[in-house]
Amino acid sequence: MRTFWFFLCLAGVMLAGCKKDEPKPKFEGPFLPSNFPQPAYDLSQNPVTEAGFALGKKLFYDPLLSRDNSIACADCHISFAAFSHPDHPTSHGIDGLFGRRNALPVQNMLWKTGFFWDGGVPNLDFVPLNAIQSPVEMDELPDQVLAKLQAHPEYPALFRDAFGSEKVTTAAFLQALSQFMAMLVSANSPYDHYVRNEPGGTLPGEALEGLAVFQQKCAGCHATDLFTDQTYRNNGILSDFTFDQGRHEISTLPDDIGKFRVPSLRNVAVTAPYMHNGKFKTLESVLDHYDAGVKDSPTLDPLLRRADGTLGIPLSAQEKSRLLAFLQTLTDEDFIRDTRFAQ
């Protein structure tokens, strides 16, 4: 009898619920596409929740994280450019200061085993500390940021919702940002629909021919469906690396001078300019570089040395246009227009 009343009440509550407003769609964690390997980030250490993601997003868009409250993560990582900094060869941050390097897109972070062009940070959780402390980015001390958040009228309650305590700890702060960045998965480009054999997943003939060229000439470094083998290499854009020695600045090993982490090429059509120093404005000029512009230096990658002593990857005009057609198919409109991620 008691059970009967209970269900009657429950039904009543449900009906009343339905009448008022549409049921909220259930929050879904990060998309783990079938054509990607296992994530490198341990999600069990920091499971993505609706409240954690919302807090991380608010932090990502909040200039409070910088010394003079002038600049947010999102100012250099813009949604419509796959969270990179379009048109800025090297990003400028606080006080209008220019950094040394081209901002990287923030996408598919779960699969990265090292962060930044030189792999200076091994775990996604600690990436924000670098941006916050950098004198040319946000120039703020992490403990100051925590204090500002603790004193803020809204944040303590948001930290409580996400992590169970109003105390703004370093771990909770970093984990919230990681939860937001973990959600930034780009794997719904035309290329993805094609490789996953999904309905409508066909590529134009020229792009398919471009894919074949790519597999033959580029996939030695831009490997797997992440389009990077995550190693450090010198692709010959410079012959003198005094200004920025890349991986060497982290490892101190002479063999690493001028080596940079092979970047992913996802959404590459919307992340111009290109290379760690933003040297090239267009994909055409990147291809011209590989074909005829490669510069020699002691650490130049062996894949860019040919048997006859010449340098680079020979590409005919036809191969270039096919490659361009293929690279366009890596643009994921769903991702760059996703309203969950944009401000």
Add this chain to the structure above:
Amino acid sequence: MEKLKLGLLALLVLTTFFTACKDDEDDELSGFADVEIEFDNRAGDASLVFGTEYTNAAGEKLTFSTFNYFVSNFVLVKADGSEYVVPKDSCYFLCKHDDPDSREVVLKNVPAGDYTSLKFMIGVDSAKSVSPASERTGVLDPATGANGMYWSWNAGYIFVKVEGTSPQAPLNPGTGENTFQYHTGLFGGYDSPTLNNLKTVSLATHHGEPAKVRRSGGPHFHLYVDVLEMFTAPTNVSVATNPTSHAGPYSKTVADNYADMITLDHVHNP
């Protein structure tokens, strides 16, 4: 079902009770006690005092203002070679010269026994250095506990930080003083190798006389940490020629020097 649970509980309580009674009568070599390790900072033969002048192996006059170091991964070894490894969640300590309490390290609940050597690491091991934020609390919290002892751009901890002034060091235009600064870290890399400046210290007790952990109390290790060793052998460091070292190749020279800066003065048994 309920009764069975109750029965089991009663049995458990009784067993615990009896075991406890037996222990009391038994010798002192069961149970656990805390081991204290005092890191007593020195400059050669003298106690280290900030603001006092000392002379390094290169004959330069040094006055120190910072001396901090991480010690971690403590292991106590018995004469037969068997080891007690301090659990990961309580084996990281940051010793700061200007915070004497931080230099009194306590290893909690060490099993009773006779230990003839103490091993630990200067620095923070690579597994911890790449672990997620949830595992970086206390002295490993990069924004609070490890503030000033963490590099965010070459992410990892500064293992040993030594700063000060010397008339032989070049003028630092930023501060208007003649300063030296040695910040040493680098744990060997995670997906591609880097320099590895982690150093393991192994200190045997004198004359095989063991450090005794008894249920009634544990020993006190008194260690000397000689900051001048950082400037001495294998390659003497001169503040005139190399006044600063951070995450560069020279840090290897500095780390190789400080590898033997910690020695055992004596063990005080309970």
